[in-house]
Amino acid sequence: MSDPAAESTGLHRLAVANLTIHHGQLRAVDDVSFSVGASEVLAIIGANGAGKSTLLRTIAGLHTQTSGSITFEGEEISGLRTFRRVRRGISLVPEGRRLFPSLTLEENIQVGAQKAAAGFFTIDAAYELFPWMHERRRQRVGQLSGGEQQAIAIARALVANPKVLMIDEVSLGLAPIVIERIYEFLPTIVAQGIGVLLVEQDVSQALAVATRVHCLLEGKTSLVGAPSELSPGAIEAAYFGTTHSPSTPEESP
Ligand SMILES: Nc1ncnc2c1ncn2[C@@H]1O[C@H](COP(=O)(O)OP(=O)(O)OP(=O)(O)O)[C@@H](O)[C@H]1O
Numbered sequence: 582m583s584d585p586a587a588e589s590t591g592l593h594r595l596a597v598a599n600l601t602i603h604h605g606q607l608r609a610v611d612d613v614s615f616s617v618g619a620s621e622v623l624a625i626i627g628a629n630g631a632g633k634s635t636l637l638r639t640i641a642g643l644h645t646q647t648s649g650s651i652t653f654e655g656e657e658i659s660g661l662r663t664f665r666r667v668r669r670g671i672s673l674v675p676e677g678r679r680l681f682p683s684l685t686l687e688e689n690i691q692v693g694a695q696k697a698a699a700g701f702f703t704i705d706a707a708y709e710l711f712p713w714m715h716e717r718r719r720q721r722v723g724q725l726s727g728g729e730q731q732a733i734a735i736a737r738a739l740v741a742n743p744k745v746l747m748i749d750e751v752s753l754g755l756a757p758i759v760i761e762r763i764y765e766f767l768p769t770i771v772a773q774g775i776g777v778l779l780v781e782q783d784v785s786q787a788l789a790v791a792t793r794v795h796c797l798l799e800g801k802t803s804l805v806g807a808p809s810e811l812s813p814g815a816i817e818a819a820y821f822g823t824t825h826s827p828s829t830p831e832e833s834p
Pocket residue numbers: 604605607609627628629630631632633634635636676
């Protein structure tokens with residue numbers, strides 16, 4: 582999947598190669614490889630326990646891989662601590678959002694803006710992206726809804742001006758209308774050249790927004806492709822580990 586032209590122009594931003602990650606004896610991620618280019622949206626799908634969060638947390642530097650490489654703009658970053666990876670341009674919206682409930686909306690976003698790279702996403706730009714936030718900027722986030730908190734977590738990651746934004750469980754626990762509103766931010770950030778790596782429980786949502794989908798099954802890659810190339814049967818088989826019979830007539834034994 583290495584594209585020398587993209588590599589030299591820096592478009593090929595994040596790449597993981599043969600990444601294997603353990604939790605103790607458990608091989609949670611097994612020999613996984615992919616890359617994310619500028620303005621690309623790669624969706625990681627897979628059942629509970631497939632290794633999605635482990636993968637994102639390891640790319641962010643919150644966990645260490647057993648083997649394999651993580652390169653960013655062509656440079657190995659495996660040895661770097663989390664804050665250095667953030668400075669390079671990798672931001673993670675973690676599973677469960679991890680906001681500070683007793684701080685205000687604006688204070689939470691300011692946390693992301695500390696030591697941020699200069700760029701398009703100032704706090705004001707975040708308010709433009711999510712206009713309701715400006716009116717509620719002095720409210721404590723503990724009082725806000727799950728969907729609002731998810732949007733704030735995304736805004737907090739954006740004001741660090743990442744080149745690759747990773748979001749774990751974009752829509753978990755949110756109502757469809759709220760999910761739709763959350764995803765409204767995506768075209769704006771893709772237009773800025775940001776590459777997006779997202780984990781999405783809702784497979785049809787993942788297929789609707791992603792340029793590529795990468796399915797994990799018990800830590801292993803079970804399917805990769807552009808949404809238009811993937812049949813529902815193949816996705817189901819890759820997701821659940823069942824056998825997929827192509828839609829051809831039954832063959833005699
Ligand atoms: N800190 C940990 N210590 C031990 N085992 C862990 C730890 N974190 C995750 N695991 C295990 O690693 C495997 C992968 O977990 P992970 O959280 O990456 O999956 P996931 O795909 O994000 O699942 P979910 O959809 O439920 O969020 C699971 O079997 C899980 O129990």
